Amino acid sequence: MDAVAIVSELALKARAAARTLSSSTGAQRKAALLAIADEIDKRSAEIVAANAKDIERAHADAMHPQTVDRLFLTPERVKGIANGARLVADLEDPLGHTLRESTLPNGLHLLQKSVPFGVIGMVYEARPNVTVDAAVILLMSGNAALLRGSSSAAASNQVLVNVMRDALATTKISPEVLQLVPSDDRATVKALLNARGKVDLVIPRGSAALIRMVVDESTVPTIETGAGVCHVFVDESADIEKALPILINSKTHRPSVCNAAETLLVHRSIAATFLPMALIALSDAGVILHCDATSQKVADTFKIASTLATEDNWCTEYGVLEMNVAVVDSVDAASDHIAKYGTNHTEAIVSEDQSSIDRFIALSDCAAVMVNTSTRFTDGEQMGFGAEIGISNQKLHARGPMGLEAMTTTTWIVTGNGQIRN
Amino acid sequence: MDAVAIVSELALKARAAARTLSSSTGAQRKAALLAIADEIDKRSAEIVAANAKDIERAHADAMHPQTVDRLFLTPERVKGIANGARLVADLEDPLGHTLRESTLPNGLHLLQKSVPFGVIGMVYEARPNVTVDAAVILLMSGNAALLRGSSSAAASNQVLVNVMRDALATTKISPEVLQLVPSDDRATVKALLNARGKVDLVIPRGSAALIRMVVDESTVPTIETGAGVCHVFVDESADIEKALPILINSKTHRPSVCNAAETLLVHRSIAATFLPMALIALSDAGVILHCDATSQKVADTFKIASTLATEDNWCTEYGVLEMNVAVVDSVDAASDHIAKYGTNHTEAIVSEDQSSIDRFIALSDCAAVMVNTSTRFTDGEQMGFGAEIGISNQKLHARGPMGLEAMTTTTWIVTGNGQIRN
Numbered sequence: 001m002d003a004v005a006i007v008s009e010l011a012l013k014a015r016a017a018a019r020t021l022s023s024s025t026g027a028q029r030k031a032a033l034l035a036i037a038d039e040i041d042k043r044s045a046e047i048v049a050a051n052a053k054d055i056e057r058a059h060a061d062a063m064h065p066q067t068v069d070r071l072f073l074t075p076e077r078v079k080g081i082a083n084g085a086r087l088v089a090d091l092e093d094p095l096g097h098t099l100r101e102s103t104l105p106n107g108l109h110l111l112q113k114s115v116p117f118g119v120i121g122m123v124y125e126a127r128p129n130v131t132v133d134a135a136v137i138l139l140m141s142g143n144a145a146l147l148r149g150s151s152s153a154a155a156s157n158q159v160l161v162n163v164m165r166d167a168l169a170t171t172k173i174s175p176e177v178l179q180l181v182p183s184d185d186r187a188t189v190k191a192l193l194n195a196r197g198k199v200d201l202v203i204p205r206g207s208a209a210l211i212r213m214v215v216d217e218s219t220v221p222t223i224e225t226g227a228g229v230c231h232v233f234v235d236e237s238a239d240i241e242k243a244l245p246i247l248i249n250s251k252t253h254r255p256s257v258c259n260a261a262e263t264l265l266v267h268r269s270i271a272a273t274f275l276p277m278a279l280i281a282l283s284d285a286g287v288i289l290h291c292d293a294t295s296q297k298v299a300d301t302f303k304i305a306s307t308l309a310t311e312d313n314w315c316t317e318y319g320v321l322e323m324n325v326a327v328v329d330s331v332d333a334a335s336d337h338i339a340k341y342g343t344n345h346t347e348a349i350v351s352e353d354q355s356s357i358d359r360f361i362a363l364s365d366c367a368a369v370m371v372n373t374s375t376r377f378t379d380g381e382q383m384g385f386g387a388e389i390g391i392s393n394q395k396l397h398a399r400g401p402m403g404l405e406a407m408t409t410t411t412w413i414v415t416g417n418g419q420i421r422n
Numbered sequence: 423m424d425a426v427a428i429v430s431e432l433a434l435k436a437r438a439a440a441r442t443l444s445s446s447t448g449a450q451r452k453a454a455l456l457a458i459a460d461e462i463d464k465r466s467a468e469i470v471a472a473n474a475k476d477i478e479r480a481h482a483d484a485m486h487p488q489t490v491d492r493l494f495l496t497p498e499r500v501k502g503i504a505n506g507a508r509l510v511a512d513l514e515d516p517l518g519h520t521l522r523e524s525t526l527p528n529g530l531h532l533l534q535k536s537v538p539f540g541v542i543g544m545v546y547e548a549r550p551n552v553t554v555d556a557a558v559i560l561l562m563s564g565n566a567a568l569l570r571g572s573s574s575a576a577a578s579n580q581v582l583v584n585v586m587r588d589a590l591a592t593t594k595i596s597p598e599v600l601q602l603v604p605s606d607d608r609a610t611v612k613a614l615l616n617a618r619g620k621v622d623l624v625i626p627r628g629s630a631a632l633i634r635m636v637v638d639e640s641t642v643p644t645i646e647t648g649a650g651v652c653h654v655f656v657d658e659s660a661d662i663e664k665a666l667p668i669l670i671n672s673k674t675h676r677p678s679v680c681n682a683a684e685t686l687l688v689h690r691s692i693a694a695t696f697l698p699m700a701l702i703a704l705s706d707a708g709v710i711l712h713c714d715a716t717s718q719k720v721a722d723t724f725k726i727a728s729t730l731a732t733e734d735n736w737c738t739e740y741g742v743l744e745m746n747v748a749v750v751d752s753v754d755a756a757s758d759h760i761a762k763y764g765t766n767h768t769e770a771i772v773s774e775d776q777s778s779i780d781r782f783i784a785l786s787d788c789a790a791v792m793v794n795t796s797t798r799f800t801d802g803e804q805m806g807f808g809a810e811i812g813i814s815n816q817k818l819h820a821r822g823p824m825g826l827e828a829m830t831t832t833t834w835i836v837t838g839n840g841q842i843r844n
Contacts (some may be wrong), residue, residue: 002816019785022784023784102806104804104805104806108795108799110805110806115522117817118787118817125786137750196637198668200817201817201818207552215618215641216641219637219638221646221816221818223818224643241840242840245840245842246842249842249843249844253842274465275521281578332692338479361835362444362445362469363441364833366833367833367834368737368833368834368835368836369833369834369835369836370836370838371835371836371837371838372837372838372839372840372841373836373837373838373840373841373842374531374841374842374843375837376842376843377530377838377841377843378834378836382526383526383532383836384524384526385530394643395539395540395622395623395643395816395831396623396643396645396831397818397819398821399831399832399833399834400832400833400834402605409787409817409818409821410821410822411788411789411790411791411821411822412789412790412791412800412805412821413783413789413790413791413793413799414791414792414793414795414799414805415793415794416792416794416795416799417664417795417798418661418663418664418667418668418794418795419671419794419795420668420671420675420795420796420798421675421796421797421798421799421804422669
């Protein structure tokens with residue numbers, strides 16, 4: 001079978017089985033998730049053994065150590081995956097909520113309630129934990145899942161899906177709601193992206209290149225996630241005691257994720273004070289610096305290595321310990337830089353002046369503005385959602401961290417007793 | 423300039439001017455809409471004269487009379503357009519609403535509020551009233567608008583945009599927030615659909631072919647509107663006194679719009695009673711019938727002309743007085759037919775049996791289920807939204823009629839006093 005036929009068949013199986021989800025109670029879905037968590041715990045050794053095959057292949061392919069680490073599953077990490085499923089099982093059921101309700105003058109009763117999308121495709125890269133993390137969020141929100149992971153995690157993903165389906169077989173939910181899309185053929189991604197009418201939504205998680213491909217190729221609606229060129233702007237009124245830890249945390253706490261900062265913008269009035277300590281602290285933390293002319297002078301003065309930043313640098317989501325630095329003349333100039341180079345994800349301002357903060361917020365066009373705090377807080381768990389399936393940096397449907405609620409749509413039920421329109 | 427450059431320039435002008443909208447108060451936007459309404463009233467004769475040129479060209483091109491009618495503006499219709507703008511001006515401001523707010527254990531304050539998208543492109547067909555209807559909804563929700571109407575309405579659209587921009591020039595809102603995209607080149611549609619990063623959202627309104635093109639071509643996020651193959655299902659327990667008017671209203675009240683019904687499904691148990699009167703009433707109303715074998719026998723018995731429905735018929739949104747008829751064995755069979763041929767828009771059930779109604783709702787996957795009422799009620803104004811920019815029949819972001827609220831997105835403002843992530 002070709003990729004289109006394979007994906008089409010998986011989608012139809014998932015859609016047929018999705019009725020067991022759309023007609024299920026929250027308690028039944030919760031029980032299904034707990035069964036999955038228990039089965040993962042029980043079969044941890046099997047999962048780790050399958051993962052070892054992926055790791056062996058990764059080493060043979062000379063994969064980057066950081067990528068190997070993302071792929072790697074230890075018994076402890078498997079335990080973490082199972083516990084993640086339990087956390088989602090404990091969240092409030094997002095389905096069947098009444099969102100709006102009214103009775104019109106003509107007697108029609110209007111009820112808008114939350115319902116599942118139906119079948120959601122996930123396209124993601126190396127991390128095998130996403131296979132479970134995504135599956136349980138989609139199941140809890142009543143959606144069947146087509147999971148298209150990376151070929152580098154093929155053995156891990158296969159056993160994780162087997163384990164979850166075996167667990168579902170003991171519950172009211174059909175195992176067919178989870179389908180692993182073969183990753184041995186790149187064409188299955190395109191087939192998934194074009195399974196319009198069969199797949200209701202596709203969510204890509206991964207590199208900017210992956211997301212761009214999804215946006216370009218897809219006829220199925222998508223939610224763009226992840227690409228984050230985030231900025232930390234240190235205003236003239238900034239409290240340096242706050243600014244320095246916020247900067248270092250935003251850049252170095254976990255540089256590989258989308259809410260890590262890539263660019264530091266410093267108000268000219270505070271540059272003489274703040275820049276030397278900022279550049280030294282970044283350099284001490286192992287951050288490679290790409291500076292504008294003004295900040296490079298400061299770097300040179302303190303014998304800190306740097307390159308002169310190019311247009312490419314300002315646009316780059318490094319994912320590693322590299323950072324751009326620029327001096328700007330005002331809040332507006334900072335916002336102009338961000339509007340030009342940012343990706344509408346997360347922008348931080350460090351300032352003690354409320355009018356500067358308000359102006360920065362008003363000029364921002366992003367999923368989250370961080371005021372005197374780290375960019376790293378744009379995160380579903382940190383923001384109290386309990387779990388997240390990704391961080392949307394598009395404006396349609398969901399913006400910022402997406403929890404269970406973002407995986408639902410709505411329907412109107414309009415009840416009358418024979419009304420017609422005049 | 424080529425189409426890409428033209429659209430790019432218009433989008434950048436609109437985005438720069440959009441700051442006058444995103445920083446405006448609701449009262450300022452309301453005043454802008456009232457100024458637009460007054461200017462339309464004042465220059466009604468000019469608008470009608472420009473429209474006369476489009477009508478003349480339409481006649482010369484032997485345009486279908488129904489399409490000419492959609493294009494046609496009378497002084498009365500112009501008055502209606504102005505009053506429509508006044509109705510939108512009276513609606514509640516959709517911006518700045520607090521959607522969620524909380525304080526986390528670490529002291530971070532989270533605020534999610536509604537904000538404009540930014541720049542929204544509209545791609546639509548003949549009706550020139552859409553130029554104003556869409557513009558005022560987008561302005562009231564704080565968005566700049568790129569309006570790409572039909573070349574057949576070019577003169578009407580140009581004068582309507584001139585009038586609106588002249589009105590804006592007297593207000594706090596920059597006239598540049600409204601941009602008419604030239605319709606003399608089809609390439610401008612594609613340029614608009616691919617102005618990713620410059621345009622935040624594109625909404626197509628029009629034929630299935632237009633919407634399909636938008637879905638296929640667009641890299642800008644879109645909201646699919648309009649294609650409606652809607653069904654009326656008459657259950658075995660239906661009250662025929664309700665069923666007949668609902669059927670006739672759903673099909674004939676305004677056959678050209680998306681919430682008109684295209685297919686009648688009749689439960690076998692009630693077919694002998696209901697079908698003869700239904701087919702006679704439809705035929706008397708001038709409806710051309712496309713029947714399945716069972717219903718065609720009934721049509722033949724009563725000497726009502728019909729064709730045997732083909733696969734194409736079941737999928738067709740006629741937009742005119744034609745209707746498919748089929749007899750089904752159960753609620754589930756009706757739902758199966760709808761799942762196979764429907765477009766997830768509006769499905770009606772006529773039934774006095776709550777368990778059948780509940781089953782029909784549970785199996786439906788559409789924007790609106792009508793219970794004992796006409797499909798024609800899936801409409802923003804009828805549902806009390808005050809105005810609508812279109813009817814979404816996708817599941818992402820907005821489903822069903824879209825009012826002002828659907829034209830907003832959200833942002834998070836996270837305020838701390840130096841918190842970093844551990």
